[in-house]
Amino acid sequence: xxxxxxxxxxxxxxxxxxxxxxxxxxxxxxxxxxxxxxxxxxxxxxxxxxxxxxxxxxxxxxxxxxxxxxxxxxxxxxxxxxxxxxxxxxxxxxxxxxxxxxxxxxxxxxxxxxxxxxxxxxxxxxxxxxxxxxxxxxxxxxxxxxxxxxxxxxxxxxxxxxxxxxxxxxxxxxxxxxxxxxxxxxxxxxxxxxxxxxxxxxxxxxxxxxxxxxxxxxxxxxxx
Numbered sequence: 001x002x003x004x005x006x007x008x009x010x011x012x013x014x015x016x017x018x019x020x021x022x023x024x025x026x027x028x029x030x031x032x033x034x035x036x037x038x039x040x041x042x043x044x045x046x047x048x049x050x051x052x053x054x055x056x057x058x059x060x061x062x063x064x065x066x067x068x069x070x071x072x073x074x075x076x077x078x079x080x081x082x083x084x085x086x087x088x089x090x091x092x093x094x095x096x097x098x099x100x101x102x103x104x105x106x107x108x109x110x111x112x113x114x115x116x117x118x119x120x121x122x123x124x125x126x127x128x129x130x131x132x133x134x135x136x137x138x139x140x141x142x143x144x145x146x147x148x149x150x151x152x153x154x155x156x157x158x159x160x161x162x163x164x165x166x167x168x169x170x171x172x173x174x175x176x177x178x179x180x181x182x183x184x185x186x187x188x189x190x191x192x193x194x195x196x197x198x199x200x201x202x203x204x205x206x207x208x209x210x211x212x213x214x215x216x217x218x219x220x221x222x223x224x
Contacts, residue, residue: 001104001155002032002078003148006070007111008049008062009141010035016145025158033148038062041069050114059115067110067121074108083108083127086140086147087116090129093147095170097130101147102154109147111140173222177210 007013016022017033025031039047043065050060071083081104091097101107110117110126122129132143152158169176180191194206215222 001030001102001152002034002106003109004034004036004074004080004107005109005111005144005148006036006038006067007139007141007144008038008113009111009139010037012139012141013111013145016149021153021158022149025152025155028157030155030157031152036070036074038066038070041066041073053115057115061115062113062117062121064118064120064124067117067125071108071110071125078106080106080108083110083125084147085110085112085117085122085126085129086131086143087112087129088131088134088136090131092134093130093132093150095150095168098147098150099154099171102151109144111144113139170222174211174215175219175222177207177214 005013013035017026022033026033038049042049042063048063049066050062053059053061074080082101084101084107086109110121130143130147132146137143180195184191184196192206194203197203
């Protein structure tokens, strides 16, 4: 997979990709992540990428021309499956959407900023709009990092145990069951005996029951 991220703040984005699972995926050659500074595609002495909105109103808007130049350059070099715009009014990211995107080969992710982007960018280039929740960030960079983390960890070979992602919360529209590790007893709190029994069919049944019960209590909407 190749991911090209368009941003006015590439330095804000780089650190999540320099540690942990994301760095390991890059080092293994399972994913390429490239950052493109929108100002490199701007013209004029000050490399302006934003301007006041027509009709008045508070807040600046990212201009269409630099974004057009950046996306057009990238598209001249390869074919992209999606041009994704990170925006609070997009479709909310969930596990199913992450699963779907993980099957793509080449992605462009556009990070909004200020009051967003000129609507013509959305009309001309964007194929999918994604939000990470019903709140507003100062820019789309952190949201893009969240999306990348959710997608990249699903790629074959990224996790040491590939079955781990299959048992994550939300994969089957249920929350994950409780998990325990050593010691088996800690300050009077005991690990459920079934987990120490070695009876794996019974353990799986217990986990399914616990997952269902937890989902009923915390997220009954998932069972509707």
